[in-house]
Amino acid sequence: MNAPVSERSDNKWIGQRTVRPDGAEKVTGRAAYAADTTMPGMIWGKVLRSPHPHARIRSIDTSKAEKLPGVKAVMTAKDIVDFPLDKSVMLGIQDMRWMCRNVMAREKALFAGHPVAAVAAMSEKIADEACKLIEVDYEVLPWVIDVEEAMKPDAPILHDFIKFEGKPSNIAGKIEHKLGDVEKGFAEADVVIERSFRTKPVHQGYIEPHACLVSVSDGKATVWSSSQGQFMVRAMSAYLTGLPQNDIRAIPAEIGGGFGGKTIIYLEPLALILSRKTGRPVKMAMTREEVFRASGPTSGSYSKVKIGAKKDGTIVAAQGTFCLQAGALPGSPIRGAAGCAFAPYNIANVHSVGFDVVSNRSKVAAYRAPGAPLGCYATECVLDEVAEALKMDPLKLRLKNAAREGTKAAHGPVFPRIGFVETIEGAVNHDHYKTPLPKATNGRLYGRGIASGFWFNAGGESSAQVNINEDGTVVVITGHPDIGGSRASTANIVAELLGIDYRKVSVLIGDTSVIGFSNLTGGSRVTYASAMVATQSTEQVITTLKERAAKIWKIDPDAVVWENGEARPAGDNAGKFEPLTLAQLAAQATATGGPIGAGKQLNTTGAEGGFATHVCDVEVDPELGIARVIRYTSLQDVGRAIHPGYVEGQMQGGASQGIGWALSEEYIYDKNGKLDNAGFLDYRMPVTSDLPMLDAVIIEVPNPKHPQGVRGVGEVPIVPPLAAVSNAVYNALGTRFYSLPMSPPKVLEALQAKSKA
Amino acid sequence: MTEVQYVAPGTLDEAVRVFASASGAARILAGGTDLLVQMRSGAVRPGLIVDIKKIAEMTAIEQGADGSFRIGAAVSGAALREHAKLKAIWPGVVEAANLIGSTQIQGRASAGGNLCNASPAGDSVPAMVAAAATVTVQGPNGRRQLAVEKVPAGPGRTTLAKGEIVVSFTLPPRPKGSGDAYLRMIPRTEMDIAVVGCGVSLTLDKGTCTAARVGLGAVAPTVLLVEDAAKALIGSKLDAAALDKAANACRAACRPIDDKRGTIAYRTQIAGVLLKRAATIAAERAGRS
Numbered sequence A: 001m002n003a004p005v006s007e008r009s010d011n012k013w014i015g016q017r018t019v020r021p022d023g024a025e026k027v028t029g030r031a032a033y034a035a036d037t038t039m040p041g042m043i044w045g046k047v048l049r050s051p052h053p054h055a056r057i058r059s060i061d062t063s064k065a066e067k068l069p070g071v072k073a074v075m076t077a078k079d080i081v082d083f084p085l086d087k088s089v090m091l092g093i094q095d096m097r098w099m100c101r102n103v104m105a106r107e108k109a110l111f112a113g114h115p116v117a118a119v120a121a122m123s124e125k126i127a128d129e130a131c132k133l134i135e136v137d138y139e140v141l142p143w144v145i146d147v148e149e150a151m152k153p154d155a156p157i158l159h160d161f162i163k164f165e166g167k168p169s170n171i172a173g174k175i176e177h178k179l180g181d182v183e184k185g186f187a188e189a190d191v192v193i194e195r196s197f198r199t200k201p202v203h204q205g206y207i208e209p210h211a212c213l214v215s216v217s218d219g220k221a222t223v224w225s226s227s228q229g230q231f232m233v234r235a236m237s238a239y240l241t242g243l244p245q246n247d248i249r250a251i252p253a254e255i256g257g258g259f260g261g262k263t264i265i266y267l268e269p270l271a272l273i274l275s276r277k278t279g280r281p282v283k284m285a286m287t288r289e290e291v292f293r294a295s296g297p298t299s300g301s302y303s304k305v306k307i308g309a310k311k312d313g314t315i316v317a318a319q320g321t322f323c324l325q326a327g328a329l330p331g332s333p334i335r336g337a338a339g340c341a342f343a344p345y346n347i348a349n350v351h352s353v354g355f356d357v358v359s360n361r362s363k364v365a366a367y368r369a370p371g372a373p374l375g376c377y378a379t380e381c382v383l384d385e386v387a388e389a390l391k392m393d394p395l396k397l398r399l400k401n402a403a404r405e406g407t408k409a410a411h412g413p414v415f416p417r418i419g420f421v422e423t424i425e426g427a428v429n430h431d432h433y434k435t436p437l438p439k440a441t442n443g444r445l446y447g448r449g450i451a452s453g454f455w456f457n458a459g460g461e462s463s464a465q466v467n468i469n470e471d472g473t474v475v476v477i478t479g480h481p482d483i484g485g486s487r488a489s490t491a492n493i494v495a496e497l498l499g500i501d502y503r504k505v506s507v508l509i510g511d512t513s514v515i516g517f518s519n520l521t522g523g524s525r526v527t528y529a530s531a532m533v534a535t536q537s538t539e540q541v542i543t544t545l546k547e548r549a550a551k552i553w554k555i556d557p558d559a560v561v562w563e564n565g566e567a568r569p570a571g572d573n574a575g576k577f578e579p580l581t582l583a584q585l586a587a588q589a590t591a592t593g594g595p596i597g598a599g600k601q602l603n604t605t606g607a608e609g610g611f612a613t614h615v616c617d618v619e620v621d622p623e624l625g626i627a628r629v630i631r632y633t634s635l636q637d638v639g640r641a642i643h644p645g646y647v648e649g650q651m652q653g654g655a656s657q658g659i660g661w662a663l664s665e666e667y668i669y670d671k672n673g674k675l676d677n678a679g680f681l682d683y684r685m686p687v688t689s690d691l692p693m694l695d696a697v698i699i700e701v702p703n704p705k706h707p708q709g710v711r712g713v714g715e716v717p718i719v720p721p722l723a724a725v726s727n728a729v730y731n732a733l734g735t736r737f738y739s740l741p742m743s744p745p746k747v748l749e750a751l752q753a754k755s756k757a
Numbered sequence B: 001m002t003e004v005q006y007v008a009p010g011t012l013d014e015a016v017r018v019f020a021s022a023s024g025a026a027r028i029l030a031g032g033t034d035l036l037v038q039m040r041s042g043a044v045r046p047g048l049i050v051d052i053k054k055i056a057e058m059t060a061i062e063q064g065a066d067g068s069f070r071i072g073a074a075v076s077g078a079a080l081r082e083h084a085k086l087k088a089i090w091p092g093v094v095e096a097a098n099l100i101g102s103t104q105i106q107g108r109a110s111a112g113g114n115l116c117n118a119s120p121a122g123d124s125v126p127a128m129v130a131a132a133a134t135v136t137v138q139g140p141n142g143r144r145q146l147a148v149e150k151v152p153a154g155p156g157r158t159t160l161a162k163g164e165i166v167v168s169f170t171l172p173p174r175p176k177g178s179g180d181a182y183l184r185m186i187p188r189t190e191m192d193i194a195v196v197g198c199g200v201s202l203t204l205d206k207g208t209c210t211a212a213r214v215g216l217g218a219v220a221p222t223v224l225l226v227e228d229a230a231k232a233l234i235g236s237k238l239d240a241a242a243l244d245k246a247a248n249a250c251r252a253a254c255r256p257i258d259d260k261r262g263t264i265a266y267r268t269q270i271a272g273v274l275l276k277r278a279a280t281i282a283a284e285r286a287g288r289s
């Protein structure tokens, strides 16, 4: 593997694998996660959840629970601000009409696990017992979970207020992208392939369950919780409890994974209300089972994709329909599915449609490149068949049609300089693609598959404050929980710009009372956006430092340059004064004008899309139906790797989650509509020994709109694996699977059916 | 709030006495890797816990003059692995016990706990069944011996009487030319539960199988001893026809359920596949012994 460009440049810190500022704390168990905070007088909150997937709540009697010794308060949806159904109130992509019903069932319980009441008591055990004493009178209703079932005309309807084409429906929304004329395009094609695909809901699988501690005192709330955005926690808690934002201080804990699943809240408003009622700090923590039943997962899906190509491989038309399961309330990631499915390719005629379908399972939460893996799965599997029909190498087919600078994507943008072609060429030339597969031995079969993928990436609001300390060290405060290495990256950038050792720069995550508004850690935006605000703040600090030096030297500030961590006289004055280091200037700050520091707040733009190409080898044991990945290489244009170690971590993490999605992870419901595998034993996320070393090849085509050339990194890697693994399994077996996961019973059944035929 | 009383007697007699005389629900604690998980989830709420790890007999491995082995019921998987002689003679039993959990779990988990937890999917049980292990049980009425396959009664249930404790496993003397093996099918590579488990123990004389036993896990309410499969192997040279016949006998013995871990069809098919593979490994080991 070649060293990435940034490692070969003159940079001292950008592109270096600097020691992780959070590493030692995490591996020694000292990092304080959400459940680690305690307070004197603290009591425990617990949630009573609906056992039914769909039921009208006739009444709730909490009197027995309230009388249990040790119980301090009981709450229901009545205690939460009600947002009427006829008026949308948006916070980012979340509608408060849905959130107020998601955190606690109002008219109806919409999934097994839906909160219906919560209790605060002296201990978790008493709170648990009190939950059992709450009497809920349910009118059990017919239910539907599967997305195709939910779209049928006779399906049980979840919400009377949702209408599609004038009729009550579970279809809550639609998105459509059109480019050219697909009918005309298909008419020109020599090969047309159309296939349907099905996937199961999968959970983000973060190791840290949701937890919070909330203390309300004198009408003001302090919230400690693990989330992907303390400002989101504050705003949503404010909406749902009626407190103004200035009376809520949200303090982000160290976060044990989120992958999108912590971009919404579940417990914080409940704990806040319980604390307000009791005057005591209230702690709440989900069990793993609750996490599986009631948070996340992403959508299950049903998709249909049709692609037409000419003999020479030119793709002339592509059409896709993507139906995504939203769960109890609207909001599935159809934008990602319909928008990303065809974005990697220059196709003249595209028609891409997404449907948002509600059904009786927990409300969908964002999951790494939300929706994009589903769109990509269908497209990239069909492309594999197109390549086969044309007798063309699948990477060559992609290269021929690859989006480049100037390509118009169906979802809107005209791409600027992007690095998609480089990822395909990288795959073609990689040792992995050039190495022949192992020969079938011992009954084992081998196959190779490839797939490419795209994710939008995002900019948005970020704030940073850079302060020079009296001893010349630096503290940087940003407003984003760090889930992928943003502290390390920010330290590298600030150290680089100031020309000082990165160990002199500490990067902290401010709570909502100490740093300006910063949007969610999501959309692969944090290193991108915080690099921009940190850069601009640092540049302003450097301007100030030059002014201070000019003042000391009594020369014009324009005659001072900042080089290698010191102010130097330049121009006519060059060499006339001894340079002044950051530490020297810091020591004289009081005398030269006061403290030195600067902050910047921006709504960042210019986060251009990210592309990747993945190569996957599988080994299949056809007698057992087990497919295992034995070699995996991802090649991704990251713009610029500020901290390559973290970038590789993102690429490997996304690939492993995608492989789990393809082979083993799925939500399994029993015949009563209840999740049957709400734990890591039966929800089969891959373990380390299931995967080979996942090779990550960093490709750097700098983003021209970013000061360091950064593109988002964290989400693209989960987009191609579903198709890469599927295509590899086909290559091994000669049998195609059109649904995920390709679990052993499913694979064995297909192989037996084939051998009988 | 329920109080849990914990005792750790130093002798078996004392353990049996407190265990048998407990008024409410009492539980033996070996490694606790099932028990503590079940207590945390609320599935069991014992009033008394009797830790047996302080009893010498229950944590020892001894080889008798006749070559038999006595393995204390509370011996951990890690201790089994460390016993070179046991591992050389009963590689299948040891590999089965070592499949349980992870390194951390191995430091605690015992074959006694695996058996008494009575999961049809317990990994060490089919290997013990194939090995013709007997267990020694001590209760208020003294000691008795029974075949290992007689202990499980159904998922989570055993045939042990109130107050009875499994003391040890006895593995019989091993004729020359013997080998055993255990294989399980799990979707992951570790940290998973057997969808099917198969233990085979056999003895070869000049390539002909003179004795065989087959244990099957996770395909019925209890671990099964599949005598028809053994019959198919005995007298054969373990040729393809004999292996096919034994595999079909295993499939015929299956009474599995359809669940989130596997379908009836899948489990039944795999039982035969694992039989063939385990028998092949056992035969290869027998050839070397």
Ligand SMILES: Cc1cc2nc3c(=O)[nH]c(=O)nc-3n(C[C@H](O)[C@H](O)[C@H](O)COP(=O)(O)OP(=O)(O)OC[C@H]3O[C@@H](n4cnc5c(N)ncnc54)[C@H](O)[C@@H]3O)c2cc1C
Binding pocket: B027, B028, B029, B030, B031, B032, B033, B034, B035, B036, B037, B052, B073, B074, B099, B100, B101, B102, B105, B108, B109, B110, B111, B112, B113, B114, B115, B116, B117, B121, B122, B123, B124, B164, B165, B166, B167, B191, B192, B193, B194
């Ligand atoms: C992370 C994890 C992974 C696991 N993986 C596996 C696996 O791969 N395969 C597998 O088979 N199991 C697995 N298990 C389950 C468990 O580890 C095994 O069943 C183990 O063998 C239990 O042994 P123990 O000594 O810990 O039993 P305990 O938990 O101490 O006891 C289990 C039960 O048996 C009773 N008991 C124990 N000893 C005696 C005795 N001598 N006499 C009478 N009753 C007794 C106890 O009262 C209890 O009811 C796993 C468990 C965990 C937590």
